[in-house]
Amino acid sequence: MPQHMFGPDPVHENRVLRSLKALRMQLGHKGSSAILGVRSSFAHLGDASMDKVEFDRWLSSNGLHMSTHDIDTMCNYFDVDGHGHLNIEAFLTGIRGDLNDRRMSIVLKAFAKADPEDTGFCHTTDLMANFNVAMMPEVRKGTLSEESAKEVFLHRLEGTADVLESNISKEQFVDYYSWLACSIISDDTFVDLVETAWSVSEADVDEDRFNMCVQVLMGWADEKVKGVTDEVKQKQLMRTTLQHFDLENKGSLFMPQFMQATHRMSCSMSEEIAQLFFDKFAVEGKLDYYVMTEALYS
Template sequence: MHHLDEYTKEGDLKNLAQRELANGRIKDPMDKLRLQCFSHGAAGIVGLARAFRVMDNDGSQTLSLEEFKKGIINIGLDIDNDDIEDIFQRFDIDGNGTINMNEFLVQLRPPMNASRLDSMIKAFKKLDKNDDGLITITDLKKAYSVGNNPKYRSGELSESDLLITFVKNFEAGAPNPDGLISKDDFINYYATISASIDNDAYFDLVMRRAYNL
């Protein structure tokens, strides 16, 4: 029986990523980095994005090689130095020693079709009442439903326990969480969940059930 919830699917993806990394057959550095993020669950790419934003002091949305390395190391991703430099060079197209943070993150997160992205945006817009591109942790807690989680249904975990765990995904990589979640954070999280679900209709149903769309 398939559980209609993202927690089970996320766990499956983490296990798959760990097995893929362990077998040593993945050679492309970008694929290795993506799997490293998956092995940390849905918080992996969100955490990396937040770690990069912390270092973007001037708001330029660019990263030097040193900052790029620091972000990857700070959240505990196991990528060797040569692979990090290889990835950086791919994105430093003009050779000026910096890369565009957002362009890199869009390529890092797994590909999604338009219908899945639309489901994510609909859910985010439902929460973003004032249309400023940000939602609060409180907004998320109020709108998100844990009713389909098997551990909630079995009584193993309370609604509060599950909400705390869920919210931590969006605070990953932030030394001083500000209680705000951007649309990119939201999409980065659900892009990982999306990668764990093969069927478009199933993914749409997960989103509808989670946010009562």
């Protein structure tokens, strides 16, 4: 999010954040279609920015309300070139926000079903083959047929009508769900929505992230022994590094110690993922790094 043109101002920024939250709530009450339609509602303007009068007019045309003072605040805050106009792209980024780690993980898992080789792109045919269109709100309400709903979904993804024979990028997919997430407060609700739509499981996401961390740790050990394919040396190095953080020298680590040790081994992980290691290798609440290293190199 851009800083105010006159420099960082926490009070000013807090007001902007409150205004953005209020705007998201107004859009949320109108449903996911309103949220997803925000970007396209600017398309006809043909400009990269708008003045305060134009911004007020845009709000009114979309059934949204903001005080005159808040309009001034927003236009000043999202004025990236000092001309007194609200930069549309900066504003869109601000109102959309970013997915948190949990939401991002399940979204990337969904996209990976259509892009198993992680190219960053997938054809719409492959994408839609994995999409449970029957779960779209419009289909469930009976306002759209499944075929029409597919076209609506693809249009929202790419922002153009002619998308049936094109590729969708990972960035477009994430952007779509970032907008959709604006109207969903609960992480559990969001994850359930993506799981249902794409037949993926958050449990699988966690396992994938666990395996990725394992590969990073083993890769670190391999690099440290200069690529020598001697698993005994690699295992011993990993164990010695973990032992360095074992202040009681009892062969086990508490969570903070384990996370410090893995950070030393070039693997920064969340507590959520660290807990997976504890679930697999903990004894009486502490991670047994002898058991862990034996298992990783078995």
